[in-house]
Amino acid sequence: MKKVLLGSTGLQVSRLAFGTGTNGEGGKSDQSLLGIEVLSGLLQKGYRNGVNFWDTADAYGTHPHVAKALETVPRKDVVILTKTMSRQYHGVKGDIERFLIELQTDWIDIVLLHAMTDRRWTEKYRGARDALSMMKKAGRIRSVGVSCHSLGALRATAEDEWADVVMVRMNYKGIHMDSTHKKILTMLRGLHDSGTGIIGMKVFGVGKLASDAKEAIDFVFSLGLIHAVTIGMMDRVMMEENIQNMGD
Numbered sequence: 001m002k003k004v005l006l007g008s009t010g011l012q013v014s015r016l017a018f019g020t021g022t023n024g025e026g027g028k029s030d031q032s033l034l035g036i037e038v039l040s041g042l043l044q045k046g047y048r049n050g051v052n053f054w055d056t057a058d059a060y061g062t063h064p065h066v067a068k069a070l071e072t073v074p075r076k077d078v079v080i081l082t083k084t085m086s087r088q089y090h091g092v093k094g095d096i097e098r099f100l101i102e103l104q105t106d107w108i109d110i111v112l113l114h115a116m117t118d119r120r121w122t123e124k125y126r127g128a129r130d131a132l133s134m135m136k137k138a139g140r141i142r143s144v145g146v147s148c149h150s151l152g153a154l155r156a157t158a159e160d161e162w163a164d165v166v167m168v169r170m171n172y173k174g175i176h177m178d179s180t181h182k183k184i185l186t187m188l189r190g191l192h193d194s195g196t197g198i199i200g201m202k203v204f205g206v207g208k209l210a211s212d213a214k215e216a217i218d219f220v221f222s223l224g225l226i227h228a229v230t231i232g233m234m235d236r237v238m239m240e241e242n243i244q245n246m247g248d
Contacts, residue, residue, distance in 0.1 A: 001050030007197030022232030089127035119152025175205030
């Protein structure tokens, strides 16, 4: 699968990220419920088919699954993205230290502040930002950023220069997006031009566009602003279809 540079992060990622957070909250997801052996096997198979980008989070409960997959995959050849729900300095710092143990890795490629909705987050959660920046400086994290779940949070991100990576909800029908295409694209253009890595999520509109998967994927990449998309996958057939739909 074709690899692209994720903005100015220096990370080479497949345009398809293996999402492990379908209906993910409270430490579990549809993928975590597959069990460690099944999900780790799918991640390994995805890697062998060119998917080197793995999307996990504390809220999904899939860190052990990723760690298991790493037993037979070279760490330097995969890009791991995870997320924290903590909003204060010590909470974020403690989370990262725990994530490193759970993932059984010396570094994490991308850590995002998860499910951000506060339009004043860049000021209100400065301690959380500082913790991520400190861990990045120490070499435990390569890139930092935010997963946006409101237009206000996305606007604050676009007006600030801190985030290396942003995750945004985007699909051609506007399902479960944070605003209109026009308003979101205005923000994304500024972020893209500044070198921010942009990852699309909800590209299938929480499953409502799955029957038009190719169209949904083509639309997101036709915008010319999104580097990669994360899609939750449950089995080999689903994964192979998504890889084929990427058109690489």
